[in-house]
Amino acid sequence: MIEKNGDMLTVREDLKVFDCTIRDGGLVNNYHFTDEFVKAHYEMCVASGVDYMEIGKNVSPTVMDPKEYGKWNFCLEDDIRSVVGENNTNLKIATMADVGRTLKEEIPLASESVVDMIRVATYIHQIPEAIELIEDFHAKGYETTCNIMAISKSFDDELDRVLDQVCASNVDVIYIADSFGSFYPEQIKKLTAKYLTKANAAGKKIGIHAHNNLQLAYANTLEAMIYGTSYLDATVSGLGRGAGNCNLELLLGFLKNPKYKLTPVLKFIENYIVDLEKELDWGYSVPYMITGKLNEHPRPAMKARDEKDTKYVDFYNRMTEEYS
Amino acid sequence: MIEKNGDMLTVREDLKVFDCTIRDGGLVNNYHFTDEFVKAHYEMCVASGVDYMEIGKNVSPTVMDPKEYGKWNFCLEDDIRSVVGENNTNLKIATMADVGRTLKEEIPLASESVVDMIRVATYIHQIPEAIELIEDFHAKGYETTCNIMAISKSFDDELDRVLDQVCASNVDVIYIADSFGSFYPEQIKKLTAKYLTKANAAGKKIGIHAHNNLQLAYANTLEAMIYGTSYLDATVSGLGRGAGNCNLELLLGFLKNPKYKLTPVLKFIENYIVDLEKELDWGYSVPYMITGKLNEHPRPAMKARDEKDTKYVDFYNRMTEEYS
Structure with missing residues (x-):
């Protein structure tokens, strides 16, 4: 059993809104954003809190x-x-x-960089190498996270072992990454309980990175937050791979901490995203709904979208072909 | 405290998927759908269960x-x-x-109609008239529902009184209608508890009709379902006023009852919705996010969309102007 952390009107001081628009x-x-776009986006992040x-x-x-x-x-x-x-x-x-x-030899000391945090994205089978990176970045003075991807494909006991290993490292934040956009809020609640139990014991925070294949990115982010997740990933207008992410404007529109401002985000959308959506x-x-529902990588759906293929029944049949 | 009714793998025999694509x-x-569209939609409903x-x-x-x-x-x-x-x-x-x-004098006996159910849409201040319609339709042999709209604007004690009145009628189903798309899953859970307590005592079922202003229509429908709501409204591709509704393809993709089939819905989307989305x-x-967040009728947002107005900051400022 996991308890709620606050209610709809609470200001949770542990919450961190993490914008990953440029990266996702x-x-x-x-990564062919114009300098103007990235600069305007940075200024939006500063202004919106x-x-x-x-x-x-x-x-x-x-x-x-x-x-x-x-x-x-790179x-x-x-460039930064x-x-x-x-x-x-x-x-x-x-x-x-x-x-x-990423080659750790190429990463400078934090004292020589404007970068504050490095997030390490890893599959379960890469955890030893991920921890090597985390320890290197931590020793160099960075905040670090471990974003364990594709966990909807892993077994519960594997995930337990991996979480124990990560909790034994110097990482600051451990992320639930719903890489395939296949989780429902009920499952996010269970994962939050699992991650939080281990993370609390190790003095670490947890985060959530959601994808919108099932139109649940925002709902899953709220669910994770309600039960104690501190780091909340979001992107402007959901801009991100495939079905995209949790919308920053939805998240900031919900949070009650007065430091968060919605208007700079709306301004950025009107100045930059309206045009970008045409490109x-x-x-x-x-197609993304189908890969999400089937708990599969969005790659075939990305291909269908690229080719403007709207033969959805054929796509579904291909995706559900049996192989034994 | 309200208990979950089943888990993610349960087949709930009380569940009814209610398609309101043509109406919403x-x-x-x-209501300018072609006959071909409505006919194909009807056949899709039959085939998909x-x-x-x-x-x-x-x-x-x-x-x-x-x-x-x-x-x-009409x-x-x-025509039907x-x-x-x-x-x-x-x-x-x-x-x-x-x-x-709707004039009750114009509604035939159920025995002379192919219509099985009439849903009565009402605001709180119209409840006496709504109940008059419900009793008339019930006496004529129809199943009936009472869809109480705009409840996000009403006070808790008003809603309690209204629910008591509706529960004392011969209505079969009472709907939570999130007319402005402004509810969060936590609020839907509380409303479900309130409606279900009274409905159970009166031997009635409850339903959920969600809008997608905050990208929560599907999540709210799932939340209502988890806690015992039986009638679940959905539309193909979310087709409906403003931000639209809970997507039928998402809902059927989730439900575990084998009578529900996803393929006919995908076929209909590919044959009809792909083109309709261009029109x-x-x-x-x-704009719909803003009216949803502010718990306002989507009318100004519909106007902004009609006029292709993407001055979102101005829109937000207009919507939040103070009047005292």
Whole structure:
């Protein structure tokens, strides 16, 4: 049994709104955002009281090709500073490290960087390498998180073991990442109980990163929050891979802490997202609903959307073909 | 304290999936659906195992002008029969009566109609007239519901009194109607407890009709269901006024009763909704989010969408102007 932490009118001081628009949205356009867009987005984050902004990934340019991907896939220190300067604000800057794509040798000391936090995205089978990265970044002075992906595909006892390992590390925050957008609020509540029990015992916080395949990203974020999750991921207009994420404007519209302001987000949507929606495709649609419902990676749905394939019955039949 | 009724794998025999695509969707296009569309929709409902299909409103042609509104705003018996014939299927046919716009003298005996259920939509101040309609329809042999609208604007003690009055009538089902799309799952849970306590004592069922202003229509429908709501409203692709409703394809994708089939819904979406989306505007957008968050009627948001007005900050400022 897990108890609610506060009610609808409570200001929870432990809550952190974590904007990952540029990082998750970058998966939609291979990180080809204009400098103006990222700068305006940064200013929006500062003005709206958001606690963290994830400005991209810190993939090594030796691993992925800077000719193919925009600069926010690599997040070189100079590029970040060209947007945030010294970042003398209350907003913290984060980047995401992918296990196997980020080289710890390329990550400077926190004292030499404007980045405050590095989030390590990992699959269950990569946990030892994820922890190696976490310990390196922690030793360098960064806040760290461990975002365990695709847990809807893992067994309960595996997840327990992995959580124990992560809890024994120096990580600050452990994330429930609903990579396939397949979880229902009831399941999020159970996962929150599991994560929180272990995290509390280890003195760590937990976070939630939701996808909107079943139109439940916001509802799942609220459910996780209600039962004690502190770090809440959101993106402007849900901009993010596939069906997208929890909408920042919905989350800020709900939270009661007066430090959060909705107007800068609306301004950014009207100035930048209205146009972007004409160029890029993201958000709930039938193919994403199908992969979410089936607890599958959204890749085939992304392909269907790219090809403007609306043969939904064929798509569903292909996705549910039996193989034994 | 209210207990869950079943878990995620339970088949709940009391559940009824209620499709209101034509009726709520008709609010988007003044009921100008083609005969082919309504016929295909009816066949989809039959094939997918949906329990009820609401084919429109039974407004009197003496009250609203048949030149301005399509036939599904009036639901003449002959028009319904031209689509459903004698309806020798497991699907039940429903219409909606608006207090003040439906004349009970124009409603035939149930034995002379293919309509099985009439839902009475009412505001709190119209309850005596709503009950008059309910008793008339009940005496004529119809199943009836009472859909109490705009309850997010009413006081708790008013709602208690109204529920007592409705429970004392011969109505079969009492609906929680989230007219402004402003409720959160926590509030739906409390409302479900309130409605269910009174309804159970009176031997009645309860229903949920949600709107998607805060992207919570599906989540709220699930929440209501989990705690014992039996009648679940949904529309194909969420087609309905403003931000739309709970998506039928999401709901059928979740329910475990094998009588429900997803494929006919996907087929209908691919054949009819893909094109309709190019003509009509419905579904989540910033203006609807704002009216939902502010617990206001979506009318100003509908106007903004009609005018393709994306000055969201101005809209928000207008909606939050103080008046004292």
